[in-house]
Amino acid sequence: MKKPEILAPVGHYEGLHSVIKAGADAVYMGVGKINQRALKSNFTIEDVKEIRKITQDAGVRQYVVLNSIVFEEDLPYINEILHQLKEIGVDAVVGWDMAVLSKSIELGIETHLSTMASVSNSQAAKFYEKMGIKRVVPAREVKLEGLLDIKNKTNLEIEIFIHGAMCMAVSGRCFLSHDVFEKSGNRGECYQVCRHEFDVKIVSKNTGTEFLLGSDYVLSARDLVTINFVDRLIWADSWKIEGRNKNADYAYMVTYAYREARDRILNGEWDKKGWKDLWDMLERVYHREWDSGFYFGEGRFGLNRSIAKEKKLYVGEIIKYYPKISVAELKVVDNPVSIGDTIHIIGKKTGLIRQTVRSMQVEKKNIQQADRGMVVGLKTDDKVRPGDKVYLIKQVDISDNINNNHGLITK
Template sequence: MSQALVHNATRGTGKRQRLAKPELLAPAGSLEKLKFAVHYGADAVYIGGQKYGLRSNADNFSFEEMREGVEFAAKYGAKVFVATNIYAHQEDLDGITSYLKELEDAGIAAIIAADPAIVELAQQVAPKLEVHLSTQQSTMNWQAVQFWKEEGLPRVVLAREATMNEIREMKARVDVELEVFIHGAMCSSVSGRCVLSNHFTDRDSNRGGCCQSCRWKYDLHADEQSIMEPGDNLFTMGSKDLCMIQHIPDLIEAGVDSFKIEGRMKSIHYVASVVNVYRQAIDAYMESPEEYELLPEWVEDIGKAANRPLNTGFFYAVPGSEEHIYEAEEKPAPYDFAAIVTDYDEATGIATVQQRSPFRPGMEVEFFGPGGRRFIQQVTEITDEEGNSLSVARHPLQKIRIATLQPVSPLDLMRKRLS
């Protein structure tokens, strides 16, 4: 178990304490996304299996895919966690024992659980699996953290509503790993405990069926009459997304052990972009805290992958009305994921890319890869694999050849600037 602070000198010398490097934990909604998350710098990824998780609509993993994911992650020294974070009805527990044992056999490092029945059962039947307490337990005080430590859990995933001061106190009082969401979507309900989806669609949010009803568009009524004027935008209840890239020093100094990114339903572009930025920021601070500075390109790159406006959640203050989205959302930056680099010929300077959304000659695109490598260029001539010139790359997954201004590597990504 990692410690919040590791002394590099005896007390009384006045020397600065050396901070432990936090884990960067990324979402992976599919095996492909897992590989990109790890390749772009994640220390660990969390995934969902075919059962017992809260993202039933994600491309959840079979046991065979889990084994492949574990094997791939191990090459990078990374770990794989599995979300088993439903609140279970009795019928949900059928088969849970064999499921947990299979996770253990597949090499999964830990499960993320909320229901005490699943927590206790995992400790009994799959002792090699660490059990991390899910954010669904809404843990916001050090006494609760102490309780779960005494129950044998090495890590607690805090509620998104926990403040920076509360995190500091938890870490000072309890020697246990703390995992904290630092980027991604926020729930309009406390720690995801929502029943709107149940009410409107009979889909249970706490059993993996959330219909995102807070993002729906609503009319406003008073005394059974609409109070909206013709042409008014319909009302939504969604919150802005969380982003802590500007506050990496605070998180590390507070002793947070694991920086968690939300987004198992998000794209490869989102996962790679966000992981890439936080990886650079964490490494830069750990290398030289005194000389650390936030680079503008980090904030810019986060914006290129953002789906909604961003804020700092509950870390410094309770979000007010200005931290919610009431009208039509606008993408913060006009960029879209266009292609994945699959090969590069150094002799010709020609890259082979796999199309993920249409692009054409004349478009401005940006190539980027792990560690902050990136450059912008205009697309010149493009051809298919047989060398035929194309006016547009229109077919999904088609292999396209394109000249690049700088060398690129497999798994680099290309995004396009939208006009």
């Protein structure tokens, strides 16, 4: 059976180390100003070099995204960046502007076509295949049957979205942010105007009378989730997780859940173990209400709230670590933490460690709770570093469950 790649988003070093720990096969990241997350999640060319070493050591592939609109004045910059990426030896470049694609192919870099190109049929895919494109990310609007047609009628690798935010615009090409804030979403500067609450009203054409219907998030699409039918996507070459702007908690949990799902399918354990425990894991982190996207037809893209099954409270910071005994000194500066609590330890090189507090000491005496202002010895499950942040994880009571997520396909 085919083994799809788990492709995870990286917008910061904490996220990078988190997804590697969670089992990602490949990561994608932006560099400089020509990518769809240039406003927030971005790296310099020096970061790309450093991350190249990290990913090579971990056996993880590194893809660099250059997928925004390229104007004439950007061409020298694009050429320079691509030559640098060639020298660094990244595994692939992802783009959709012909200037990026043609130069990347000319330099002999493996080149992937972004979903921004809106490839929605096999004939369009064949056009890019003849150019030298190796992988296509089809338009999000393509149904499952259409994706299979592209796969079966070409020799291209097919990368599909399996989880994360969805955009109201066709394949992400939107002018709303530019119109309101003069910040173009097509240049990686989206201010996500669509995520705000809007007043909805009806205006009479005859009298001009306005009828206020109320406030709602009418333009904010739900989040894609496929964990409950991901076994039907096992044919794909790559499973892509959306979320370069997300924190390390999100990156780790989502990557781990889909890696576990894939392994269950490949090991013949899917029917026995199922997906509901993985669904529960995904509910722990921040997300909007969920939807099946376009896989089985048009989804329901309205949103009325954002939810998470867990919340994260700041505890303090690691100030020392003693590797021989796996104990860290934790300075508690905010919320107290007790034996039995679940905590996250997050750092630039540490990534994310999720563990239960099993032992704390002050002056070699065991304590049950560490309060604000205390410095305590904390037994850790893995190596941590000075400067790492510690968070207390608390459960949140959610009324919605699996059966209340409208627009979802369940088997």
